[in-house]
Amino acid sequence: MTKLPPFLSPFTPDAKRMAGLPARARAAVHRQEDRSEQLIGWIQLGVVATFAILYAAAPTTDLMTGFASLVPAALALYFLFTIVRLRLSYRIHLPDWYLGLSAVTDVALLLTLIWSFHLQYDQPAPFYLKAPTMLYLFIFIALRALRFDPRYVLRTGILAALGWGVLVVYAMMAGAGMPVTRDYVEYLTSNTVLLGGEFDKMITILMVTVILTVALMRGRRLLLRAMAEESAHYELSRYFPPEIAARITAADGTVAAGAADQVRCTVLNADIRGFTPLSERLSAAALIGLLNDYQDRMAGVIEAHGGTVDRVFGDGVLATFGASKRLSDHAARAIDCAAAIPAMIDAWNAERAARGEPPIRVGVALATGPLTVGAIGRGKRLDYTLVGEAVNLSAKLEKHTKVEGCRVLCDTATLTDARAQGWRGEPARHCPAARVAGVDRPLDLAVLG
Template sequence: MLSLIKRTLLGNDIDGQLPARVQQAIQTQENQSEILIAWVQLFLVMVFATLYALSPKTFSADAMFAPVPYALASYLIFTLIRTAVAITRYLSWWFLSLSVIADMTLLMFLIWSFHIQYEQEPSFYLKAPTLLYVFIFISLRALRFDVRYVLLAGLSAALGWTVLLGYAVHSGNGMANITNDYVLYTMSHNILLGAEFDKIISILVVTFILALVIVRAKRLLINSVAQATAAEDLSRFFSPEIAEKITHSEGWIEPGTGQTREAAILHCDLQGFTRLSMEKPANEVITLLAEYQARIVPIIQRNGGTIDKFLGDGILATFGAAVQTDHYSADCLRAMEEMMVETRDWAKEREAQGLEPQVIRFTAASGSILFGAVGDKSRLEYTVIGEPVNLAAKLDKHAKAEQAIALLTLQSYEEALAQGFTPSTQMEIRAARDVGGVTGLVDLVVLTEAD
């Protein structure tokens, strides 16, 4: 029962310890809020100064000194310092607390000074509408999403008004001015204690409600930041298109859900990597693999491709699967040509460094595929299934027999031409090839760089 009440009031609990990067993201949001609060405070002190300058001054020359200009000047200096500190560095808790108390102290001091400015009894300031600014200062603290400062602002305001009420009651004719007649209260300087207690209660209730809102909102903020960070992390482990499908799915993604698409499948393979991984130190192998992927992956993505998975030294990419297009084969061919140039440049760079040049093979096929989620509820994976996927992988092995760096089906090549692809490489048709594991003969195209 207690847990239900707690969840109803405060919202859902935050699961586990937040990662440091999530805490840092929240801290950044709070720092930005402090800068906004500082500017609002600066605006408010300007408003107070303008209103004071425009208001009529009724006190005589021999009256007590006018305290308002000194208070406003001091608060302006404090606000400027606070604004500068908020922009340049993180504000500590004690400085923030001091700022909250300074806000309320200024407001209560301005209200207190009204009876001096207008030469009236202290009970005069109890009817000042300036008290409404209390709610502005309290709500201003809600921008930070930290309930402590909202509570501090509300309690400071309630305490401040209690002190002003006590001063009005015990000064001058205050005790004699206490009344229970509401009409007399509104038409004179008499004090209606019930009305003043209502103000204090209103301040405390508004503070309590805002505190609840802040607690609930901060939990939502934390969960939102955590989800946004998780989505950003997903884009590192999945392609951006797949990460977006996961994070923006309207419903719970179930295994076995998929769509039939027309797509091109690209298979990239680092030739001789298995032998190399056995002969070279592990760190050298990983460095080579990272350099190879860093050169190839951006080209695939730049041409509209999606990385389906990394297969050791192999890369399986799709065009038109994750994001449906009508130029998937053309995009795939453009990527292949660009990767051929990149492979040549990489080989020259390695030779200039006295390193062994690496050969990368590219094979492609196109046709109808099934794109969707596979696995079970505890472990899902978006992938592509279909004959073009198998054919692209089998062509990788067959490319050795053809002594080809870039090999694809004639169907895919003709499809790319129909989709607007303009070749910059030479092509050679090798018809009726017997590809291992494929039923029937396949017409292939070998791409080579133009002379």
């Protein structure tokens, strides 16, 4: 079987691209197609109204007696078909066979009306070939472009060209005498057929069809590619912070291992205290439900203060302020966020107590410093990672909250940066020269709650 060149084969590549999209992306494409069909239906309704007005305004002759009921009946059927099509477009996804029938109906009705002109004006059959109404064929072809699917434009254009060819053949066979001429003046001033002129019309119909088809193929490729990238961004945002996902999908080139940025930011570490014995008392479903609820509530508070949840590991949450997205007041935001977490936990525990569930205790710690955010890995497997002393220190400080008997703790670097950024609060108390496990020097700390 001969393989068609790419510009003449819009079907298989499009099907492959559609099949490669996730179900929700395909559903979005179908919704857009449904809205296009609704618009097409309204335009068709306007077209049939125009046809009815033109027919009513045209003169009739005695020759129209046997034909008088045909055109009005065709217009009435077309109007009914259009109304049904419009109503269905708001209720269901119109099947391909129905859209094909719609194209056939459009072209058949227009060509029938054009064919009737020689009867309306009491002229030989070649008379209708000069009717300017044939330009409406281009309206029907262009109308299919609203769906952004080249198949329907191609189908309608081919039907229009073939239909016009049938009218030309009928005019030659039904014309009195010798209806074919090569004289352009005679063609314009008499009821004769100029084959070259009719051939030009058919070529023009086909060329407009091909141009629109190619343009729609290119546009649809871009549409499906955009849908695929949007879907990829959605999937990435489920595994990466939204800001990181946006940077990946918006990158000018492919993100490679080693790509990195360094920025001063604040890191927040939070952890459920006594989680291991608590988890041993819960069923698997209850444990997962607890973690989902905890992580959802934590993410809500963090994101409300402009932070980004970078890692979630069981009962632990690692968030950054100013790493994924630049923040000039990262430390001030982080302190406000850390101070809001105990209030959120208290409200949650009140709900849990009402259900007879044990309370949750959470430790939160902040550390500020330079952080490297970059892609690591090899081959096709990459991961975004956070590297810096502040990451490790915040984790150690979170464990040290137990030693200090507090829920929220930060280092003095965070407190200093926050005050420089406009924070006007005061810590509950200071912990000078504190010895933190895993840190080889004394640290000045501040208890925030």
